[in-house]
Amino acid sequence: MQSKFLSRLRERNPLVHNITNIVAANFSANGLLAIGASPIMSANLEEMVEVPKISQALVINIGTLLGKEIDAMVLAGKTANEIGIPVVLDPVGVGATTFRQQTVSALLNQVKFTAIRGNAGELAYLANVQWAAKGVDAGNGKANLGEIAHKVARQYGCIAIISGETDFISDGSRLAKLQNGTPLFPKITASGCLLSAICGAFLAVAEPQDYFAALIEGCSAYAIAGEIAAEPLSATQNGQFFVGLLDQLACLSPEHLNQYARISYE
Amino acid sequence: MQSKFLSRLRERNPLVHNITNIVAANFSANGLLAIGASPIMSANLEEMVEVPKISQALVINIGTLLGKEIDAMVLAGKTANEIGIPVVLDPVGVGATTFRQQTVSALLNQVKFTAIRGNAGELAYLANVQWAAKGVDAGNGKANLGEIAHKVARQYGCIAIISGETDFISDGSRLAKLQNGTPLFPKITASGCLLSAICGAFLAVAEPQDYFAALIEGCSAYAIAGEIAAEPLSATQNGQFFVGLLDQLACLSPEHLNQYARISYE
Amino acid sequence: MQSKFLSRLRERNPLVHNITNIVAANFSANGLLAIGASPIMSANLEEMVEVPKISQALVINIGTLLGKEIDAMVLAGKTANEIGIPVVLDPVGVGATTFRQQTVSALLNQVKFTAIRGNAGELAYLANVQWAAKGVDAGNGKANLGEIAHKVARQYGCIAIISGETDFISDGSRLAKLQNGTPLFPKITASGCLLSAICGAFLAVAEPQDYFAALIEGCSAYAIAGEIAAEPLSATQNGQFFVGLLDQLACLSPEHLNQYARISYE
Numbered sequence: 001m002q003s004k005f006l007s008r009l010r011e012r013n014p015l016v017h018n019i020t021n022i023v024a025a026n027f028s029a030n031g032l033l034a035i036g037a038s039p040i041m042s043a044n045l046e047e048m049v050e051v052p053k054i055s056q057a058l059v060i061n062i063g064t065l066l067g068k069e070i071d072a073m074v075l076a077g078k079t080a081n082e083i084g085i086p087v088v089l090d091p092v093g094v095g096a097t098t099f100r101q102q103t104v105s106a107l108l109n110q111v112k113f114t115a116i117r118g119n120a121g122e123l124a125y126l127a128n129v130q131w132a133a134k135g136v137d138a139g140n141g142k143a144n145l146g147e148i149a150h151k152v153a154r155q156y157g158c159i160a161i162i163s164g165e166t167d168f169i170s171d172g173s174r175l176a177k178l179q180n181g182t183p184l185f186p187k188i189t190a191s192g193c194l195l196s197a198i199c200g201a202f203l204a205v206a207e208p209q210d211y212f213a214a215l216i217e218g219c220s221a222y223a224i225a226g227e228i229a230a231e232p233l234s235a236t237q238n239g240q241f242f243v244g245l246l247d248q249l250a251c252l253s254p255e256h257l258n259q260y261a262r263i264s265y266e
Numbered sequence: 267m268q269s270k271f272l273s274r275l276r277e278r279n280p281l282v283h284n285i286t287n288i289v290a291a292n293f294s295a296n297g298l299l300a301i302g303a304s305p306i307m308s309a310n311l312e313e314m315v316e317v318p319k320i321s322q323a324l325v326i327n328i329g330t331l332l333g334k335e336i337d338a339m340v341l342a343g344k345t346a347n348e349i350g351i352p353v354v355l356d357p358v359g360v361g362a363t364t365f366r367q368q369t370v371s372a373l374l375n376q377v378k379f380t381a382i383r384g385n386a387g388e389l390a391y392l393a394n395v396q397w398a399a400k401g402v403d404a405g406n407g408k409a410n411l412g413e414i415a416h417k418v419a420r421q422y423g424c425i426a427i428i429s430g431e432t433d434f435i436s437d438g439s440r441l442a443k444l445q446n447g448t449p450l451f452p453k454i455t456a457s458g459c460l461l462s463a464i465c466g467a468f469l470a471v472a473e474p475q476d477y478f479a480a481l482i483e484g485c486s487a488y489a490i491a492g493e494i495a496a497e498p499l500s501a502t503q504n505g506q507f508f509v510g511l512l513d514q515l516a517c518l519s520p521e522h523l524n525q526y527a528r529i530s531y532e
Numbered sequence: 533m534q535s536k537f538l539s540r541l542r543e544r545n546p547l548v549h550n551i552t553n554i555v556a557a558n559f560s561a562n563g564l565l566a567i568g569a570s571p572i573m574s575a576n577l578e579e580m581v582e583v584p585k586i587s588q589a590l591v592i593n594i595g596t597l598l599g600k601e602i603d604a605m606v607l608a609g610k611t612a613n614e615i616g617i618p619v620v621l622d623p624v625g626v627g628a629t630t631f632r633q634q635t636v637s638a639l640l641n642q643v644k645f646t647a648i649r650g651n652a653g654e655l656a657y658l659a660n661v662q663w664a665a666k667g668v669d670a671g672n673g674k675a676n677l678g679e680i681a682h683k684v685a686r687q688y689g690c691i692a693i694i695s696g697e698t699d700f701i702s703d704g705s706r707l708a709k710l711q712n713g714t715p716l717f718p719k720i721t722a723s724g725c726l727l728s729a730i731c732g733a734f735l736a737v738a739e740p741q742d743y744f745a746a747l748i749e750g751c752s753a754y755a756i757a758g759e760i761a762a763e764p765l766s767a768t769q770n771g772q773f774f775v776g777l778l779d780q781l782a783c784l785s786p787e788h789l790n791q792y793a794r795i796s797y798e
Contacts, residue, residue: 029721239512246771505778
């Protein structure tokens with residue numbers, strides 16, 4: 001690939017507004033700082049008009065939902081739509097409970113998302129495809145992931161991203177498959193949540209016609225940072241991977257991206 | 267000891283439902299992943315019937331209590347009792363305030379706990395034994411910890427675990443004393459919360475008649491992982507211990523357990 | 533400098549009550565443990581009279597405000613004032629939204645703060661000085677930071693601390709400038725939040741006439757721990773800095789402080 005957005009992200013240092021959960025909040029903020037963005041983590045209903053207005057992207061993550069957080073997500077999402085900044089949805093564990101299904105349904109009805117990023121189980125649920133998800137984890141299934149990504153993209157008029165051993169990214173017509181990564185990713189919590197946040201950071205520095213390219217680069221950047229972080233580690237160095245991933249996100253260069261990226265299109 | 271549950275935990279990868287606090291959420295989830303379980307961290311009242319039903323154990327931690335979390339704990343606990351999955355209580359800082367006392371009392375009145383795990387100050391409070399606890403830390407006292415464990419176990423019909431330099435585990439008649447560990451444990455926050463979560467993971471793969479043995483193995487596994495993580499560290503490498511503990515939880519083998527465990531019974 | 537409070541902090545191990553946000557909670561608790569304090573992280577409205585009463589300092593951080601947290605902050609602050617323990621305010625991102633401005637205004641009207649610690653953008657807002665803050669980050673401006681610190685200190689009858697490349701500490705008449713630190717500090721989230729917590733820990737072991745000196749030592753200790761942690765690291769080892777800062781806070785000695793401190797007075 002020819003990296004285009006990473007340098008711009010580092011130069012512009014965009015403010016990325018995150019409404020996220022108590023598990024992912026610290027790690028997502030640290031990951032955003034590492035890649036070069038400026039995180040603002042707020043779910044205060046009272047400031048959900050003002051915070052999106054000073055931000056260049058909004059990321060909504062339904063991992064934990066306490067108090068007035070759903071109202072905050074809807075208000076922030078509507079504001080983001082009005083002012084035209086990109087919005088990412090991370091439908092954490094959406095298939096697991098009726099409450100999560102209703103929450104995501106309410107969000108999808110009221111907010112237009114630029115991108116939806118989840119694991120196979122989450123996007124299979126959104127595509128109404130049979131899948132054995134496991135709580136907030138991907139679980140197992142046999143459906144074609146490229147078709148699931150296309151279906152979610154078409155149904156919601158967004159870019160759909162299924163992350164896993166291979167990442168599938170669809171804008172409804174084009175499909176990109178990313179082969180980078182490491183088996184250590186699912187060993188640390190919130191690694192998916194952070195990827196959603198990083199999608200927001202890359203969208204924040206792209207024009208709408210480049211959103212598909214920006215998300216391919218963002219997902220590649222994250223997978224490659226993990227791949228490089230994992231190189232010197234054994235399969236059980238979960239803690240070191242947690243630390244090394246932040247280091248590699250911070251030192252990742254466009255040259256790394258160009259050299260490491262394994263992307264194919266269908 | 268003869269490890270029996272660790273391999274099973276790694277094979278079955280049980281879903282462990284955690285209702286926990288904003289300090290412990292990330293670390294507990296990472297620790298559960300490292301030991302081989304699959305964490306789901308949710309305190310959403312609206313899904314407290316469904317989440318326990320897909321889980322193999324429930325862990326309730328009263329560290330921070332915002333919004334409707336107490337209602338969520340009661341509902342999840344009752345559901346867990348109905349379907350027969352094990353439930354662990356971590357009564358964080360219970361002696362410190364009237365509110366925590368009332369919360370724990372309400373929980374104990376409405377939910378049957380398989381195990382209660384806390385530090386000496388917390389279990390002394392539950393046993394109605396004099397003790398100078400210090401906030402959420404163990405504090406100091408002179409009472410016999412084995413007797414406190416027995417008393418809590420008998421009073422609440424559960425397995426009582428007092429963790430500290432020596433861990434005391436009682437099922438009301440038997441008492442196990444575990445001598446593994448490291449002084450670095452109390453230097454990192456939420457190390458007790460994570461142990462409670464790991465107790466849930468070991469219970470998740472045990473039959474009721476094996477719960478006592480499973481908790482002894484789970485507490486030993488945690489203490490030994492910490493002991494191994496601390497071996498190359500000085501007494502002030504708190505940050506490295508935070509990281510190394512996750513690594514050692516992930517690479518801990520049944521052989522490590524059998525070799526390192528220092529358990530005596532009374 | 534001649535270190536006076538660090539040894540006392542390690543001996544007395546004061547309980548520091550923190551009302552803080554979901555991003556900073558874990559890191560602040562770990563940092564407090566590392567420096568030698570005992571953290572209690574609670575925003576439960578129901579215990580905001582009792583927790584300050586067992587604590588030696590209170591730290592209020594407005595980073596994320598959900599549910600009844602503002603009421604909790606006011607009640608804890610009033611209690612702390614009544615019993616005479618020091619109170620620190622961290623007005624995270626106060627300039628960014630009307631809601632944060634109103635929250636901080638309500639706090640300042642009802643609670644007497646011993647110290648207010650923030651970045652340049654936050655204290656410029658409080659001093660009513662023009663500044664281009666960026667979300668919760670410092671942003672850019674041209675005003676004189678020493679004068680801003682003096683103005684905040686005089687206006688609110690407190691010690692004002694502006695942290696950044698140089699730290700400015702004013703008690704309204706004296707001004708201390710601290711030149712320690714590392715550019716890695718703003719690369720990890722909640723590094724300001726943890727500094728506010730550490731200010732609380734140093735105040736907890738000082739008499740009121742020594743508060744200014746205690747805060748100078750506390751801010752120096754934090755900056756020096758970061759400086760030492762950064763020595764072996766490159767500018768992009770964000771993750772290693774996160775870990776190393778905790779290690780260095782734990783092993784920092786009065787001798788380190790005396791040797792490294794670069795403080796000037798105006």
